[in-house]
Amino acid sequence: MVVALALSLAGAVAALSLPIGLFPQVAFPRVLVDIDAGSRPADQTALIVTRPVEQALRAVQGVQDVRSETTRGSAQISIDFGWGRDMVASTLLVEAAMSRALGTLPPGTTYNVRRMDPTVFPIISYALQSPASSPVQLQDFARYQLVPLLSGIQGLARVEVQGGDTGEVEVLADPARLASHGLAMSDVATAISNGNVLSAVGRVQDRGRLSLVIADHSLPGIAAVGDVVIRTDAAGVVHVRDVATVQQGVVPQWLHVSEDGRPAVLLNIYEQPDGNAVRIAREVQAKLAATRLPPGTRLWPACAMPC
Known part of the structure; x- marks a missing residue:
């Protein structure tokens, strides 16, 4: 009887400490690299950007397949590893390979490395609108006021700002x-x-x-x-x-963000792989509710799990 009660209590404590999310925590053996190289034609981008990056990534330990899609000034490269590999270490190897290859790419080229798992999708998004503020002011407020405010929440990976003008x-x-x-x-x-x-x-x-x-x-x-x-x-x-x-x-923008037919700025909230999505969403809501917004500015949830 005592053993059963102890096991029940241990199970209840473990259940309360487990991460909560809409999707199970699965580490897919794939890493994506998004590359931005300006506005060069697709054939030129493939020659001077995609090809050297592919060659650098094929040398990464454990890579089984490399596939790419190239458009005007940008490329997306998919790197497949075998099931059972440590994808955190594999992602770091890809980051290191991209860092070495960056010196051979055209000036101004940027890249982003993403490990494919459920956390690549935001758990919640907030829309920010104001008829009294310019798109530049709205983006600056989101980037320099709201992002630092939310970045300290436990289990939160990053806050992405979309929309507005730079x-x-x-x-x-x-x-x-x-x-x-x-x-x-x-x-x-x-x-x-x-x-x-x-x-x-x-x-x-x-x-x-x-x-x-x-x-x-x-x-x-x-x-x-x-x-x-x-x-x-x-x-x-x-x-x-x-x-x-x-x-x-x-700065020229190729992505237009709007809510209810009017220009807006989006705050996309991403969780860490072991994060508690419900608790993160509650803390984000509490911090944003206590934030003093510029006059005439509205902030509301635009998308909940999954976005």
Whole structure:
């Protein structure tokens, strides 16, 4: 009788501590690599991006098959391993291979490595809308206010922000004005890069106090970018504003997010493999409910498990 009661209590405690989710925890022997290489044509992307990456990934220990799909400026590569392998270690090997191959790929190429299991899908998504805020402001609020707020929740893997716009400063060079000064677009890019520097240049020690000296030559805004000097010679000084139009813009977006027919920003919540999806969803809801939103901003659950 005592043994049966002890076993019952042990079973109840174990049941309460088990992770809760819609799907069972299964580690499929597959890793996906998503590559973004700009807007190059598909045939060029396959030649200078997909092929060298495939060759690098085929050398990973335990790989049985590598398949790829290439489109304009992007590629998705599927790496299959055998059942029973440690997929955490295999994913790390793929990450290491991609890191080594990145130096041979075109500048600006980015990649994302995903291990295929039920946690690749978000457990819940929240929509953020505001008629009083621009898409840039809405995305910044989600990325710099809400994501850090939620990232400390136990069992939460990551928070993904989709939608909105990312602000940037655009420099639109005029070919005729460049030619009149004997300059090329590369001269403009080099001048802006060299004029936008933040670096440590030394340290100062005084009366037992050590201070780090920083050289801040960062460009604070549009006017500062226009004032960058491209060349100085006997003919005079050539600034960026003399050969180009500098304006505020946004990074081109290929994904449009909307809720109820209006532009929105989505917060996708992902759990760790051993996470408790129900508890994570409750903590996310509690933290977001206690958050002070900008005036006129709405935040509500847009999708529940599975999204």
